[in-house]
Amino acid sequence: MCGIFGAVLPPGGGTSAADVAALGLFALQHRGQESAGLAVSDGEQIMLYKDLGMISSVLDERRLPSLRGELAIAHCRYSTTGSSVWENAQPTFRLGPRRAIAIGHNGNLVNTRQLLAELPGGRARLPASTDSELMTAMLADEPAVDTVDALMRVLPRIRGAYSLVVLDERRVIGVRDPFGFRPLVVGRLQTGDRGDGLWTDDPSHTGWVLASETAGLDIVGAEYVRDVAPGELVILEQGRDPRYVRFAPATPALCVFELIYFARPDSYMEGRNLYEARRRMGMQLALEHPIEADLVMPVPDTGAPAAAGFAEAARLPYREGLVRNRYTGRTFIQPSQTMRQRGVTIKLNPLREVVRGKRLAVVDDSIVRGTTTKQIVELLRKAGAAEVHLRISAPPIYHPCFYGIDTQIETELIASTHSEDEIRDFVGADSLGYLSIQGVLAALDLPYDRFCFACFDGRYPEPVPYDASSRKFMLEELPVATRG
Ligand code: SF4
Numbered sequence: 044m045c046g047i048f049g050a051v052l053p054p055g056g057g058t059s060a061a062d063v064a065a066l067g068l069f070a071l072q073h074r075g076q077e078s079a080g081l082a083v084s085d086g087e088q089i090m091l092y093k094d095l096g097m098i099s100s101v102l103d104e105r106r107l108p109s110l111r112g113e114l115a116i117a118h119c120r121y122s123t124t125g126s127s128v129w130e131n132a133q134p135t136f137r138l139g140p141r142r143a144i145a146i147g148h149n150g151n152l153v154n155t156r157q158l159l160a161e162l163p164g165g166r167a168r169l170p171a172s173t174d175s176e177l178m179t180a181m182l183a184d185e186p187a188v189d190t191v192d193a194l195m196r197v198l199p200r201i202r203g204a205y206s207l208v209v210l211d212e213r214r215v216i217g218v219r220d221p222f223g224f225r226p227l228v229v230g231r232l233q234t235g236d237r238g239d240g241l242w243t244d245d246p247s248h249t250g251w252v253l254a255s256e257t258a259g260l261d262i263v264g265a266e267y268v269r270d271v272a273p274g275e276l277v278i279l280e281q282g283r284d285p286r287y288v289r290f291a292p293a294t295p296a297l298c299v300f301e302l303i304y305f306a307r308p309d310s311y312m313e314g315r316n317l318y319e320a321r322r323r324m325g326m327q328l329a330l331e332h333p334i335e336a337d338l339v340m341p342v343p344d345t346g347a348p349a350a351a352g353f354a355e356a357a358r359l360p361y362r363e364g365l366v367r368n369r370y371t372g373r374t375f376i377q378p379s380q381t382m383r384q385r386g387v388t389i390k391l392n393p394l395r396e397v398v399r400g401k402r403l404a405v406v407d408d409s410i411v412r413g414t415t416t417k418q419i420v421e422l423l424r425k426a427g428a429a430e431v432h433l434r435i436s437a438p439p440i441y442h443p444c445f446y447g448i449d450t451q452i453e454t455e456l457i458a459s460t461h462s463e464d465e466i467r468d469f470v471g472a473d474s475l476g477y478l479s480i481q482g483v484l485a486a487l488d489l490p491y492d493r494f495c496f497a498c499f500d501g502r503y504p505e506p507v508p509y510d511a512s513s514r515k516f517m518l519e520e521l522p523v524a525t526r527g
Contacts, residue, residue, distance in 0.1 A: 044121040044305060044447060045133075045149040046071025047227070049208035049215040049253035050263075051279040052113040056234045056248065060115035063232070063252065063263050065102040068117040070262040071255050072098050073307060074149070075121035078132035082145035084212050085112035089143045093118075093132040113281065114215055116208040118147030130171040134210070139183025142190055142211050146182070148175035149225045149255055150204030151447040153507050158200065178205070190216065191278060191288065198276075198290050202505060204298075204446035206271075208253055215279045217253040222296040222504050223273030224446045224495060226312055228257055229285055230265030251279040256310035267311070296495040296504035298446065299483060303437045304408040305448075308348055313489055318348045323486035324436040324478055325352025325406060332476025333357060334404050334432045340364035342407035342419060343391070349436035350406035357404070364398045364405075364423065365391045387418040399427035406434045410466065413457035417470040424471070433472040438480050438499040439463065445507040446495065 048067040050060045061083050068079065079101040080093025090110055094101040098119055118133040134145040152158070152174040159166060159177060163184070169176045178201060185193035190211045204224035209216040219227045232250040252265045260267055271277050274291035298305075301312060308318035328349065338360045341350030344367055354361035368390050403423060410416050410433075420431050439458035453459040457466055467475040480499055484491055497503040 044074045046074035046119040046255045047147040047149050047208045048117040048259055050115045051215050051281055052250040053234055053248050054281050058234050060113050061107050061110035064115035064117040065107055067254055067259045067263045068098050068119055070259045075119040077127045078120040080132050080134050081110060081117045082134040082210050083110045083112035084114040084210055087212055089145055091136045091145060095129055116147050116210045131173050133175055135176050135179040137179045137183035141188055144183050145210040146179045147208040149206045152201060152203035153445050154202040195290055216276055217271050218276045219271040219273055221274035221291040221294055224298050226255055227271040228254055229268045229277055230260035231268050232265040251285055256306050258307045258310045295493050299494040299496055304345055320487055321348035322352035325349030326356035327482040327486045328434050328436050328478045329353045329356035331482055332434055336404040336432055337401040338362045339404045343367040346407040353406050362397050364394050367391055387415050393422050393426035395426045398423055400429050402430040403428050404432045404434055409437045410435055412455055413469055420471040430473045432474045435477045437478055439477050440498045442498045442501045444498050
């Protein structure tokens, strides 16, 4: 995951790019809650601020006024390479012989070890232990004078998942890998008030923004222009329209999990509103796994659209049987197992009046390790549920993701070591049904070859080495003396 945002505002408009980027990042908080950061340029110099914690505690009103400039990038982190420590927060920053450069990265590289071996000075030169830091060092080192030229030389050497916002002194550049594993969209931001409550469309008042999701455009009032295409970069400069440059042929494989679960329901991907897409997945799930129940309830909040669709198709009442404490993070993306285990009781409380004595169809969007699901079933039974029938609006996750989701090894994934009956027994449900891959595609009304489904079917679009080079803490485990 990770959320990224970029902004280039018109010159002399008086609006702070740091304010716009921080606001845009707020809409992407669900994509990463370990750290947040912002880099700004005033046209001559880049300033950076980042820290561990939620966006609101890192980028607060005391900090933002000191980050002056009309160009900015921002990042919130969910770790897939390296520990959750300050050094690994982003944006990364590096002052090279040719350029100063800051980067926000969403995704995970699969040839980190090889790239590290090629980096002059090796691991000892990296202040942090992330693949993003390694990419930044490669770009800063690149002898080409122009940042776009440097990118054109470096990107073909990089393999894996990367959506990037890159900041040099004069430009913000958005980049999406040839598979387009992670999303990235461009928006137009009108900043000049015509005086009648509407914005002027005068180009001198036009700014440009980049965001992981369209919800990031909405929050700053930007209009969606288009996706950055897989294998493409977009150059945003003051006073110019965006320039799109292809650096590799596109072989699209957007992470289907973005549509099933990760991205916000009010975002759009592949022309689909994600609330609607998930509601249709729930309808499809009801067709594939019908059940006699008294009511349908979601595991909040992310299971809600699919539960609504399930109830609609099954002609059953929809109720909320669990109340979510809104002021804690998402269980799945907190880094340690201990936190995950404590997470569910901190986050969810059953509504006894709703569930007592009832046969429940409980709809969730995934089972990863199974521990959270087991606790939810226990909570519902303790609250008096007569039966708990689990319905999952995604297929079973058999394989780890190497492209930016923190399910590093197969043994962490319950579906890779247990049959569906064993999973049902482990979580304590009366029945269990998963949506099929065909069902996901039917709900989306899109073809298979637009997406990555690798964690469901093992068909990795980009070959992944099953060795240490793709492990999360790889850069930390190499001793400094022998690194590189
Ligand atoms: Fe998404 Fe799964 Fe592919 Fe990873 S392996 S990019 S989570 S579909």
